[in-house]
Amino acid sequence: MNIKLTLYCIIIAQLCFACGDDDVSMLRLGEDFVDSESGIVLIDTLSIKLSNVHIDSIQTSNTGVALVGAYNSDETGKIQADAIFRLGLCSENITDEDVLDSITICVKHNQYYRGDTSQILSFKIHELETDLDGLDESIFYNTTTFSVVDEAIGEVSYYPSPNSGDEYEFKLSNAFSTRLFNLFLEDADEVGDATSFVEYLKGIVFKSDENDAIVGFLANEEDLKLKMYYHRVEHEKLEFTATFPIEVSNNQFNHIQSDRSTSLLKDLNTQREDIGSLQTNNTVFLEGGTGVMTKVMFPGLAHVFQLVLLNQIIKAELILEPTKQSIEANDYNLPLSLSAYTTNNTNAATGFLVGSDGITELTFSLVKTPHDYEESYYYTIDITQYIINELLNGYFDPDFALLVSLNGSDQASTVKNLAIGGDENTDFTPKFKLYTYYY
Structure with a gap:
């Protein structure tokens, strides 16, 4: 790739990071400056897997x-x-x-x-x-x-x-x-x-x-x-x-x-266990105070190199949708953000998900959009750097995953509950979107 084309790619990437999901068409502005054979491609067919996990303990002291x-x-x-x-x-x-x-x-x-x-x-x-x-x-x-x-x-x-x-x-x-x-x-x-x-x-x-x-x-x-x-x-x-x-x-x-013995999560007894969303009515849960969180795995990433090169990845976005019943149960007053953690094969939270500077904590943001006669809601997070870091060595770890929980104050000082659409939930579908540059 020559220097001029590299600069154009950088410009396109900056546009991509500035755009929300409703502005994806803006990404194609860059095509006016580069070869007509080049452009932006959205890959949204990479599979993700959601499951319920239980963290052993949650700090609840000095919350006020x-x-x-x-x-x-x-x-x-x-x-x-x-x-x-x-x-x-x-x-x-x-x-x-x-x-x-x-x-x-x-x-x-x-x-x-x-x-x-x-x-x-x-x-x-x-x-x-x-x-x-x-x-x-x-x-x-x-x-x-x-x-x-x-x-x-x-x-x-x-x-x-x-x-x-x-x-x-x-x-x-x-x-x-x-x-x-x-x-x-x-x-x-x-x-x-x-x-x-x-x-x-x-x-x-x-x-x-x-x-x-x-x-x-x-x-x-x-x-x-x-x-x-x-x-x-x-x-x-x-x-x-x-x-x-x-x-x-x-x-x-x-x-x-x-006490989960008579609930959908009755088999969730230790932190090492997780229960897939298909076993819990195609739904996963976040709950304050009890340690119930959602685990997100990315099995589709194992095939990403068959589709694009690493330096072609512009943006990776994860979207989770709360169910209608959960929205109504929360009186349409949903948490404005959710926390994201890196994790390991024992489902322990190993640290907050951070941005490219290695310091700034990344969180899911709540988005409200008009939809027919009522608003729809979803949570979105930019995990570009996280995905690129995972793929840098050319190997995909099958245990690679994120933990999602309520934010700090909701997690420590409430028992709020949020239900998220699971793997095959056609009404409230989780999405993993990978924007790539082709030339």
Whole structure:
């Protein structure tokens, strides 16, 4: 190829990277400058294979969100979420002249929920029995194990209004309230300083009961706290409130259990396993908090050198389409992006997918397009450099694959679910598009 033709190819490639899928015809602008025998070809017949995988653990600590409740899905199984957090020590000076009125837990919804919130939501409040500082891990996960004191210190049943922004206040048991208040009256060592206090009150757990919904609370010092109400009688009755704010750290996390035994994913038991989309109604799933992700393999790449040379590849694009049922279940409020990871033959995420600079993380972007009388949705990502790097040595690894998950915040602090069309789903078809230059 001479120098002039090389320059023209570079121009065409830049046009290609700038174009969206609706502007593919723009790629042919370059044909005015080169030999009429040259042009851009779209190869969209290379096969891809989608499957469901389960990652062993998801970090859920220090997210600023406390999840509680339970929800059952026929597709991905029953989810139960418990919130764990620690409290700081109040700063008020309580004397032996003070009289306890009550102790409460205050919470405020963060507007996230999954399930039917028109029904009563119930959960119990327990003291944490496990010393989090004594565990080997300093970051906590959906699978982190812990124990609670058997006797609950509070029981909650209420109709949640996740979008209201209202503060809820739940009264704790008289036994717990009196015990804690007496420590201050006695000037006990347990409430002498912050370290001693968390050694005594190791944490609080919102433990879910049987429910039809999971809701989120704001887990910050302003919106999640314990309040101690008390009074003192002098010339008149004086009322006081002592506040114990949440300790904002990795010691705030969500424990999320998933029972898939009666769901489409019932055979998904270990991280090494994967279940092809053909076994799950031509659908694959992404789910926050539980570790359910989608694996994308590219068996069609094994034949790419029969079609083009490596230096003819201009752009490689992967497109995934959410199902209509999933779009409606999410009230048309789909995640704006999805995360992409490189992986290995044990389905572990080995790192974020990055661009040609080796630093910039690449993500799927949500695209909305007019379609008949309603909008259609799909996710797209440019994986050109990733594909070229894989093919550089002239050998295709059959284990070559990507993992797709919800983005960081959705993955760590929600149990959102997204269903994607599988291999042979004719309505919501995944696509692998390879744009090449020919001459």
